[in-house]
Structure formats: structure tokens, C-alpha cells
Amino acid sequence: MTALMTGLDVRDRLVVLVGGGDVTARRAARLRDAGAVLRIVAPRLSDTMVGLLDRLAEETDSSGRVPAVTWIPRRYRESDLDGAWLIHTATGVDVVDAEVAAAADRLRIWCVDAGHAPDGSARLAAQATEDSVDGVTLGVVSTGTPDPRRVVKVRDRLQEMLDTSALPTAPVRPPAGRVVLLGGGPGPRDLMTVRARRVLQSADVIVHDRLGPTGFPGWVSDRVEIIDVGKAPGRHPVPQEEINRILVDRAQRGLTVARLKGGDCFVFGRGGEEVLACRAAGVPVEVVPGVSSVIAAPQSAGVPLTHRGTADTVHIVNGHRLPGPATLEALHDDATTVVVLMGTSMLPSFAAAALDAGVTPERPVAVVERAHRADQRCVRGTLGTIGEVAEAERVRNPAVIVIGENAREGLLDAALVEQFATVTTVATVEEVAV
Ligand code: SAH
Numbered sequence: 269m270t271a272l273m274t275g276l277d278v279r280d281r282l283v284v285l286v287g288g289g290d291v292t293a294r295r296a297a298r299l300r301d302a303g304a305v306l307r308i309v310a311p312r313l314s315d316t317m318v319g320l321l322d323r324l325a326e327e328t329d330s331s332g333r334v335p336a337v338t339w340i341p342r343r344y345r346e347s348d349l350d351g352a353w354l355i356h357t358a359t360g361v362d363v364v365d366a367e368v369a370a371a372a373d374r375l376r377i378w379c380v381d382a383g384h385a386p387d388g389s390a391r392l393a394a395q396a397t398e399d400s401v402d403g404v405t406l407g408v409v410s411t412g413t414p415d416p417r418r419v420v421k422v423r424d425r426l427q428e429m430l431d432t433s434a435l436p437t438a439p440v441r442p443p444a445g446r447v448v449l450l451g452g453g454p455g456p457r458d459l460m461t462v463r464a465r466r467v468l469q470s471a472d473v474i475v476h477d478r479l480g481p482t483g484f485p486g487w488v489s490d491r492v493e494i495i496d497v498g499k500a501p502g503r504h505p506v507p508q509e510e511i512n513r514i515l516v517d518r519a520q521r522g523l524t525v526a527r528l529k530g531g532d533c534f535v536f537g538r539g540g541e542e543v544l545a546c547r548a549a550g551v552p553v554e555v556v557p558g559v560s561s562v563i564a565a566p567q568s569a570g571v572p573l574t575h576r577g578t579a580d581t582v583h584i585v586n587g588h589r590l591p592g593p594a595t596l597e598a599l600h601d602d603a604t605t606v607v608v609l610m611g612t613s614m615l616p617s618f619a620a621a622a623l624d625a626g627v628t629p630e631r632p633v634a635v636v637e638r639a640h641r642a643d644q645r646c647v648r649g650t651l652g653t654i655g656e657v658a659e660a661e662r663v664r665n666p667a668v669i670v671i672g673e674n675a676r677e678g679l680l681d682a683a684l685v686e687q688f689a690t691v692t693t694v695a696t697v698e699e700v701a702v
Contacts, residue, residue, distance in 0.1 A: 282353055284355050285308045287360065295358070309343075352377050397427075406426050447516075450527060451534075454640040457484070460481050460558070472523035479529070530561065534555070582604070603673075607670055622671075634647070
């Protein structure tokens with residue numbers, strides 16, 4: 269075949285799939301993700317297909333009424349193709365597939381024949397992107413004898429190039445201004461999402477803080493304007509209203525503004541306020557999630573937030589204040605892991621307040637400083653000892669404090685812990701004094 273590669277918008281359009289095996293299941297899932305209405309014709313369904321139909325049964329089409337998927341449980345008849353925009357056949361029986369393809373031709377409906385002797389008028393591309401990236405989608409179609417493994421090889425390479433931003437997918441026509449809030453993760457570049465990196469590399473302006481990925485100016489374009497709004501020694505941070513003003517101002521000049529933050533923007537990151545400021549000014553705003561220190565800092569010290577048999581609840585709290593009733597309740601509960609951010613300066617009084625409220629002094633505590641940085645450190649103790657231990661050890665921000673049974677040393681295999689982190693253990697106050 270010679271192929272004219274086209275992009276089909278199948279949203280709310282009927283696609284008929286003949287066959288009920290795993291190939292059909294894969295294709296049906298893709299077509300449904302693209303918004304197509306599906307009619308499946310097959311006397312029997314494979315287990316995968318049954319699972320898929322169960323999942324899809326919950327869904328409806330975009331108008332919310334018509335079932336988006338129907339199954340006709342019998343052998344195929346030509347009338348099943350009525351109203352289709354596209355046909356897919358994979359019955360496992362070559363003559364049936366050929367029959368469907370021939371009927372499709374007569375009816376002038378494009379047909380993908382996924383059988384062994386493909387005879388269809390169309391082929392589905394192996395897509396490198398599930399959805400579009402920067403408004404483009406990339407895929408590979410073979411034109412000669414089908415060679416799925418070759419197609420997948422090329423597709424994978426394209427995917428890799430997209431992930432490393434090696435393909436110039438950014439729009440050439442200047443887009444209208446917008447703001448993208450980026451969760452940058454806990455520091456290292458490879459703990460930032462691919463999507464966040466892609467936005468950074470296509471941004472005109474980057475507004476960043478003290479926490480979050482360092483060293484990014486080295487790998488973004490030279491012409492990008494970089495604005496540091498974070499605290500630095502001897503300098504006050506830029507007030508939030510001023511940050512909001514900068515974001516809106518640059519976007520209104522038609523620029524793409526990347527607002528880069530540590531961790532995730534919606535975890536003590538004032539991301540919500542920035543979204544509201546942009547909305548109020550009529551500036552389009554998006555949010556890219558990031559790996560929060562809530563998860564990444566404990567992880568780096570080998571502390572899981574939940575663990576079968578020890579903790580099944582997580583409580584996250586701002587440690588600038590003394591623990592309130594909900595936090596005290598969480599601290600009392602053996603099965604809750606309490607994660608305290610911004611809590612190092614208040615740690616002794618935070619622990620004292622918990623003890624006063626009757627929480628057991630034996631509750632394990634791990635303080636993870638500068639997680640995922642070269643000078644990372646983990647200081648351990650219990651609620652009864654941690655105030656003094658932290659002072660003696662001069663624990664400083666940024667640090668995440670984990671309180672709960674999961675913070676107990678040796679919960680996970682020691683080898684695993686060491687692989688991720690240098691762990692300094694301070695078990696008791698006496699040990700520190702020695
Ligand atoms: N939005 C961020 C949190 C901002 S609040 C996130 O999702 O991670 C700032 C607090 O985050 C710090 O006081 C500290 O408690 C924690 N923090 C951020 N980065 C950290 C890191 N690399 N190591 C330890 N704690 C960190």
C-alpha cells in the first residue's frame with residue numbers, strides 16, 4: 269500500500285470492531301481513549317476484552333446519554349457496519365477479515381484489517397504519544413508488508429526523542445501568553461517530570477524559588493528571562509502579590525511563563541493563589557504536578573509513608589504552628605504517619621506539645637534534611653528525645669519530619685536504605701552527648 273498519513277478525529281464517531289480477542293481489546297481501548305463510540309461484533313470475548321468492557325461499561329459518550337460501547341454477541345453480518353466511520357477487523361479467521369474488508373470497500377468506509385493476511389484500506393499508526401504533545405501527535409505506519417516490531421522500534425525511538433526534548437515540537441507561531449505552574453520535585457533534575465522539563469525548555473520566562481531543582485539555567489535556552497523570587501541570605505523573598513503581578517504581567521505580554529517550585533505546587537506551595545491570580549486576570553494557567561518532598565524526603569531515608577501492617581493513613585501538616593486537635597489525634601494513632609513540613613525551628617515545642625497531650629514518647633521520629641541532595645542527612649529519635657537530639661545535631665531547613673511507626677529505624681532492609689541515602693542515626697540523647 270502507499271499511505272497517506274492522516275489524523276482522524278474519531279470523537280463521538282462510530283467505529284465498528286469485528287472480533288473479540290486481545291488485538292481488538294488493545295485497539296478498542298485506544299479508540300475509546302480517543303473518544304470513539306464503539307460497536308463490537310463477536311460471538312465470544314477474550315478475558316482481556318471482558319475486562320475492558322466492564323471498565324468501559326461505566327462510561328458514556330460526551331453527551332452523557334448513549335452508551336459509548338455496545339457488544340453484539342454473535343457472528344458478523346454486513347449490516348453491523350451500518351453508520352461506521354471506521355472499521356477494524358481482527359477475528360482470527362482470515363476469510364472473515366477479508367470479507368469485512370471487502371464489505372467496507374463496497375460501503376466506502378476505511379477498514380483496518382489486523383488479521384494475518386491484511387487486506388484493509390487503512391492501518392493504525394503506532395503512536396509515540398498517547399495524546400498530543402504541544403498540539404502535535406507522532407506515529408509510525410508501515411506501508412509494505414506489516415512488520416509490527418520494526419514499527420514499534422521506530423515508535424519507541426520517537427518517544428525517547430520526545431521525552432528528551434530532542435524533537436522541535438514547540439509551536440512556531442507565537443502562542444498567546446500563559447502561565448504554567450511546575451512542580452520541580454525535590455532537587456535533582458531527573459526527579460523532575462518530563463512534562464515539566466519540556467515546559468521549562470520552551471518557556472520565555474522562568475520564575476523560580478530557592479527550593480526545587482538547582483542548576484536548571486544550564487539546560488534552558490540562553491534567551492530565557494530568569495527571575496529569582498526566593499529567599500536568599502540577607503535578602504527578603506518577593507511578596508506573593510508581587511510574584512502574582514510578575515506572572516500576569518509577562519503572560520499578558522504574550523510570553524510563556526514557567527513558575528518553577530520545589531516539590532509540588534499544591535503542597536504548601538501557594539500554587540492555588542497563583543492560579544486564582546491568573547484566572548482573575550484572564551490569563552490561561554496550567555499546573556504540572558511534581559514529586560513532593562512529602563513523599564520524596566521520607567523515601568530517601570527509607571521511610572515509606574504507608575506500609576502494610578504498620579501505617580495505612582498519612583497526615584501532612586505545616587510545622588510552623590503547634591499541633592492542632594487533628595494532628596494530635598493523628599500522632600496518637602499507631603497506624604498514622606505524620607509528615608511535618610517547615611517544622612525544624614518549632615520541633616522541640618511541637619514534640620513537647622504532643623507529649624503534653626499524652627502521645628507516647630516512644631513514637632519514632634525521623635528528620636530528613638536536604639533530601640536527594642549530596643549533603644542529605646537523616647536524624648532519628650523518638651518523640652521523647654527528638655527535641656534535644658535535633659538541637660544537638662543542629663537540624664536545619666529544609667527538612668521533613670516523619671513521626672510514626674514507619675519512621676522506626678530498620679523497618680525496611682538496611683541495604684535498601686543505604687542504596688538511597690547516607691543515614692546518620694542518633695538513637696538517644698545520651699549517645700549524642702558522648
Ligand atoms: N511544595 C513543596 C513544599 C514547600 S514548603 C513540596 O511539595 O515539597 C517547604 C518545606 O518543604 C520545607 O520546609 C521542608 O519541610 C520541605 N522540603 C522541600 N524540599 C525538601 C528537601 N529537598 N528535603 C527536605 N525537605 C524539603
